[in-house]
Amino acid sequence: MxxxxxxxxxxxxxxxxxxxxxxxxxxxxxxxxxxxxxxxxxxxxxxxxxxxxxxxxxxxxxxxxxxxxxxxxxxxxxxxxxxxxxxxxxxxxxxxxxxxxxxxxxxxxAIRTAAVSAVATDALARPDAGDLAVLGAGVQARSHLQAMDAVRDLRRVRVWNRTAARARKLRDWAATWLDVPVEVVDSVPDALAGADLVCTTTSTKDPVVPGEALAGGAHVNAVGASLRDARELHSDAVARCAVFVDSRESAAAESGDLLVPLEEGLTGDGHVRAELGEVLLGRHPGRTGRDEITLYKSLGLxxxxxxxxxxxxxxxxxxxxxxxxxxxxxxxxxx
Incomplete structure (x- = not known):
């Protein structure tokens, strides 16, 4: 062994x-x-x-x-x-x-979660996406920064974290290998303004991403909330997005990010477009327009x-x- x-x-x-x-x-x-x-x-x-x-x-x-x-x-x-x-x-x-x-x-x-987000980004984000917002500054934030750099040419990176000192540590670490400077910002809207790539990697139970802050055409990887009673995205944010998941069964049973807006009537039973694997197999087209906001809701399999x-x-x-x-x-x- x-x-x-x-x-x-x-x-x-x-x-x-x-x-x-x-x-x-x-x-x-x-x-x-x-x-x-x-x-x-x-x-x-x-x-x-x-x-x-x-x-x-x-x-x-x-x-x-x-x-x-x-x-x-x-x-x-x-x-x-x-x-x-x-x-x-x-x-x-x-x-x-x-x-x-x-x-x-x-x-x-840490590695496999970010790697799946990279797969989702490559399949769903616009080819020219490169303005990245990272919410959170922990292990998953680090691995997602590496993952996004692997599948897109980053031209701008902004990081928000409730504890600014941790965000600065992430910035300093990224400076040792990433060609693009990382900017620490004071608020979630500051991070999301104009971002066409978004990775939410927080440990919050209460949503931090408002719908109006998401830029048209953005792709969002939501990975921090993996339990039924935890959310990173406000309901109106989910309602604005074309939603893709790792597993339909898991999403229907375990995702607070998706279940709450469904219960509130802001989304319907068909709001989940497809599993990521269905897009990769060619069974679903994925993104259907340049201005469409796509969301990959990761629960982990x-x-x-x-x-x-x-x-x-x-x-x-x-x-x-x-x-x-x-x-x-x-x-x-x-x-």
Whole structure:
């Protein structure tokens, strides 16, 4: 069994490698090659943490097989300088069923989430989009900045965060590798003014994106709110958008961003245009006009983690990265 920490994941799974893996995972999901239930979520009243368990089988060729993601959401970790998402992804050997790799979940989640947003951006944003607004300044903000740079030529970047000091840290980090300067702004409308690419990566439960602040023709990747009682976008913002999702089933059950405007009567049952995978498979045209505002609402799928897990395990084995823990063939044989 291969043990892979965050450093090992970063070493073998850069954004440019993750993007095509995630595009294929989304095609497989919407193409019927993925078996996964809705995630099981534990939220004890006596504990503010959230635990989620996500089993999955990804079929087809390539990075495929059985796997499991077990993750904790610990929002107070941010104040400790730690990831708010912590846990593991386990992938299983196809021949024996033995655990083949145990992988750091925080780093894998950061990369795969942004990589899927890059896939959505490439499929749905205008080809000339490059004025980027990033809301939030944490791990996902960093990975999304890398992801957007991988699929579009950025010409302007603005960052807003409730804590300006964190936004300045993101700006300083970006200055070490990004050719475009990053500007820290004081408000969400300041960040969104004229932006044709938007990534919302906050940990808020209350919406921060008003509809009137979105520029015509923008593409929005909304990734920060992944629970039914959390929202980043005001209802009028969702109503203005052509909405695309990772999974229709997940969106209908888990997305506060989409469920609240539906309950308020601002959107209808057909407001979700398609799954991202359906666009990639050519079953839906995606954007239908230059001035249309497109929204990719990301909730995250186990299929994304499991496909990433198999890719990371394969790449790490080829590179000799990680720690090998002998399992012993005799342990796989029943007495």
């Amino acid at each position: 291969l043990l892979l920490d965050a450093e090992a994941v970063r070493a073998v799974y850069p954004m440019t490698t993750a993007i095509p893996v995630m595009a294929e995972a989304m095609r497989k999901f919407s193409g019927g090659l993925v078996t996964q239930p809705l995630r099981t979520i534990l939220r004890p009243e006596a504990d503010p943490a959230v635990f989620a368990s996500m089993p999955c089988h990804v079929g087809g060729d390539g990075d495929a097989g059985y796997g499991l993601k077990a993750i904790m959401l610990k929002l107070d970790n941010a104040a400790k300088g730690l990831p708010v998402h912590v846990g593991v992804v386990v992938v299983f050997d196809a021949d024996t069923g033995a655990p083949a790799a145990v992988i750091d979940c925080a780093e894998l989640t 186990a299929a994304q983690d499991i496909a990433s897990g198999f890719a990371v395990a394969r790449l790490a084995a080829d590179a000799g990265v990680g720690t090998v823990v002998p399992m012993g063939a005799e342990r796989l044989v029943a007495p």
